[in-house]
Structure formats: structure tokens, C-alpha cells
Amino acid sequence: MADNNKSSILAGYKVVDCTIAMAGPFATQRLGDLGADVIKVEPIAGEWQRHLPAGGAKGNRINVSFLSLNRNKRSLSVDLKSDDGRAVLMDLVKSADVFVQNYRPGVAKRLGVDYETLSAINPSLVYVSLSGYGEDGPYVNRPGQDLLLQAMSGAMLSSGRAGEPPAPAGQYLVDAVAASTAFEAVLAALLHRERTGEGQLVQVNMLDAITTLQMQELSVYTVADVPQTRSAEPHAHVYIRAPYGAFATRDGYIVLAFPSLKALGEAIDEPRLAGLNDDDDAWSQRDRIFALTRARLATQTSAHWLQLFDEVGIWAGPVYSYADLLDDPQIRHNGTFVEYEHHTEGRIKVPGFPYKFSKTPAAITQGAPLVGQHTRDVLREIGYPDEQIERLLASRVLNETLE
Numbered sequence: 001m002a003d004n005n006k007s008s009i010l011a012g013y014k015v016v017d018c019t020i021a022m023a024g025p026f027a028t029q030r031l032g033d034l035g036a037d038v039i040k041v042e043p044i045a046g047e048w049q050r051h052l053p054a055g056g057a058k059g060n061r062i063n064v065s066f067l068s069l070n071r072n073k074r075s076l077s078v079d080l081k082s083d084d085g086r087a088v089l090m091d092l093v094k095s096a097d098v099f100v101q102n103y104r105p106g107v108a109k110r111l112g113v114d115y116e117t118l119s120a121i122n123p124s125l126v127y128v129s130l131s132g133y134g135e136d137g138p139y140v141n142r143p144g145q146d147l148l149l150q151a152m153s154g155a156m157l158s159s160g161r162a163g164e165p166p167a168p169a170g171q172y173l174v175d176a177v178a179a180s181t182a183f184e185a186v187l188a189a190l191l192h193r194e195r196t197g198e199g200q201l202v203q204v205n206m207l208d209a210i211t212t213l214q215m216q217e218l219s220v221y222t223v224a225d226v227p228q229t230r231s232a233e234p235h236a237h238v239y240i241r242a243p244y245g246a247f248a249t250r251d252g253y254i255v256l257a258f259p260s261l262k263a264l265g266e267a268i269d270e271p272r273l274a275g276l277n278d279d280d281d282a283w284s285q286r287d288r289i290f291a292l293t294r295a296r297l298a299t300q301t302s303a304h305w306l307q308l309f310d311e312v313g314i315w316a317g318p319v320y321s322y323a324d325l326l327d328d329p330q331i332r333h334n335g336t337f338v339e340y341e342h343h344t345e346g347r348i349k350v351p352g353f354p355y356k357f358s359k360t361p362a363a364i365t366q367g368a369p370l371v372g373q374h375t376r377d378v379l380r381e382i383g384y385p386d387e388q389i390e391r392l393l394a395s396r397v398l399n400e401t402l403e
Contacts, residue, residue, distance in 0.1 A: 008035025009360035026179035032072030046371030077372025077399035158386035228347035233290035241282035
């Protein structure tokens with residue numbers, strides 16, 4: 001049986017996860033963290049991301065990228081291009097609560113696992129389709145890749161220097177935002193189903209997810225007709241007054257967030273700032289303000305400035321490396337990172353859960369599975385006799401990897 005956390009908020013819900021890459025697996029992992037029985041349906045050879053090292057990091061039998069996105073799941077390895085494989089999936093869907101896929105538009109229909117087909121089998125099914133640009137339209141066949149969507153969304157032109165290349169995020173930002181959007185959409189659809197008994201189709205696309213994330217910035221443009229205007233200095237946001245960004249100190253970097261120019265000028269002993277106006281000059285003289293601030297901050301250490309700014313009420317903070325982050329006292333206090341033993345990868349330390357529930361806590365009940373590790377268990381649970389499972393394994397419709 002599923003080894004999910006029986007005290008968690010989604011215990012008892014079954015999720016069929018036909019997703020790959022990051023956005024889909026990250027969304028379904030969060031469902032698993034909250035106790036859902038997430039069954040990751042993989043091809044015979046396993047999801048391709050199992051075999052792609054992240055940042056050059058490799059694991060023992062599971063690479064780091066796959067490991068980070070697929071905890072609290074069981075793996076069923078099945079050939080969905082075969083009639084017998086599709087029949088296995090149909091039988092699994094009969095008792096499922098949620099089905100999630102991020103196939104390229106049209107693939108689900110060709111495989112016979114589209115919403116119309118599966119909802120006919122299980123009318124209460126919450127069916128989630130996650131795509132790059134939408135299910136149809138002029139960009140339906142474009143690759144839904146994170147950097148391409150960051151660029152298209154306009155987000156990259158909200159920071160950085162005028163005349164220099166746009167500044168992309170240092171994370172897979174669009175994938176993460178789309179994953180969170182899909183996660184919350186599943187919860188909302190399940191709530192609707194609890195009230196009415198009916199399932200439904202839920203469509204999430206990465207372009208809309210990253211666009212709506214910029215609610216404030218885009219409203220400044222669409223409502224007030226203020227264009228994105230980058231400055232010559234590396235100001236961190238086109239719609240926030242100066243100084244706003246990262247500054248080098250004598251031994252590192254800190255960030256400043258729109259302090260009073262009078263207070264800042266007095267704190268760093270720069271009278272040319274103290275005489276400027278926050279409402280007008282902080283916009284019209286962004287480059288000058290940035291340059292004056294930069295020159296003064298370079299003369300002292302990060303610790304010096306952070307202590308001083310804290311004393312006078314100026315918003316400032318350190319620029320951390322990952323090593324610094326792990327050692328931060330608030331991070332340790334929050335229990336932001338969790339550790340667990342993985343049966344092939346050893347001791348694992350990873351970011352934990354972005355939510356806390358007083359009565360139904362999230363938990364890690366198992367790490368990312370080997371490909372097909374739970375094939376037998378999953379099929380036994382939906383009534384397949386052992387002899388049928390053996391036949392499907394022998395014909396390579398199914399696959400399993402033993403621990």
C-alpha cells in the first residue's frame with residue numbers, strides 16, 4: 001500500500017502523475033508532501049530527467065535534479081504506446097482523484113489519455129493539463145522552456161542596465177511559478193469536487209503564470225501608461241525609486257531597498273543625497289543616486305553598513321551564497337531544510353515545505369523512487385493478479401527496478 005503520511009491533509013487522495021521536467025513534477029511533489037498518494041507514471045526507461053545531471057551533479061542511481069522533484073511518489077513504469085499499457089493506465093484512473101500531465105499539446109489525445117476520455121471513465125476526476133503557452137493558439141507548438149518564457153513575459157526588462165542584455169533570473173523561475181499555480185489549482189478543484197461531487201478540466205500554462213506574477217508591474221504600464229525604462233546603473237527594478245539594488249562593499253555585497261534619501265545621505269556621509277527629494281529626484285536621478293551610493297558603500301565592510309542601517313531604520317540586507325543561507329539562524333530556526341535517508345542516495349538535505357499546518361503537517365515518507373520501483377504494488381492495489389503482472393512485465397509493457 002501507499003506509504004504516505006496518514007495524518008497529512010491530502011491523505012487518501014490518489015494522484016496519477018504523467019509529468020516530466022520541472023513544473024509538473026514540482027507541483028505533484030507538493031501534493032505528495034501533503035500526504036497524497038502520487039503515482040508517477042514513467043516510460044519503460046524512466047523519465048528522461050533521471051538521466052540528465054543538474055549543474056554537473058550526479059547521484060548514485062538517481063541524479064540530483066530528479067531526486068529534488070520526485071520525493072513522496074511511487075513509480076509505475078509502463079509503455080503507454082501499447083494497448084496493454086494504456087489499459088493499465090485506464091484501470092488506474094478509475095480510482096484516482098487527480099490526473100496531471102504536461103505533454104505537448106495534442107499528445108494526450110493521441111495517447112488516448114485526454115480529458116474527454118478519462119472523464120468518461122471517472123467523472124469525478126480532476127484533470128490538470130500544464131502547457132507552455134496554452135492548449136491552442138499561434139504558439140501552441142513552441143517549446144515551453146523557462147528562459148524563453150522569462151524573455152517573452154517582459155520580466156527580464158524590469159532590471160539591469162540600459163543598453164546591456166536583459167537580466168534573467170538565476171532560477172527556473174517560470175517553472176517554479178507554473179508549478180505553484182498548478183498546485184493551487186488542484187486544491188481549488190478538489191474543494192469544488194468536495195462540495196459538488198464533480199470533477200473538471202484544469203488548464204494551466206506557463207506564459208499566463210509568469211505574466212500574472214507581474215500583476216503590479218504590468219498594471220503600472222497598462223493602467224498608468226508608464227513604460228519600462230532601464231537606467232544606466234544596475235537598478236534592480238524599473239518601477240521602484242532609487243536606490244534599489246545590490247551594491248559592493250569592501251568585502252562583499254549588500255542590497256538596499258528605497259531608503260529615504262535624507263536618511264541615507266546622513267548615514268553614509270553623502271550630503272549630495274541628503275538634499276534630494278524622494279518623490280521626484282529618486283526617479284529622475286536614478287543613475288546619479290546609484291553612483292553616489294555605490295562609491296560610499298565600497299569604503300566599508302558589509303557588517304559595518306548592515307549594523308548602521310539597522311540602527312537608523314534603513315532597509316538593507318546581505319547578499320547570501322547558498323553556504324551562507326544554510327548557516328543563517330532564521331533558516332535554522334524555521335527548519336527550512338529537511339534531512340532524510342534515501343535508500344540509494346544516502347543522507348539527503350533539501351529544502352522542505354513552504355507551508356505549515358498545525359494538525360495536518362507535510363512530511364517526507366519516501367525519497368524519489370527508482371523507475372518502476374512500485375509497479376507491482378500499484379497494480380496489486382487496483383486488483384491485478386500476480387500472473388497478469390508477470391505477463392505484462394515479461395512482455396515489457398511494464399518495468400520494475402528492485403531496491
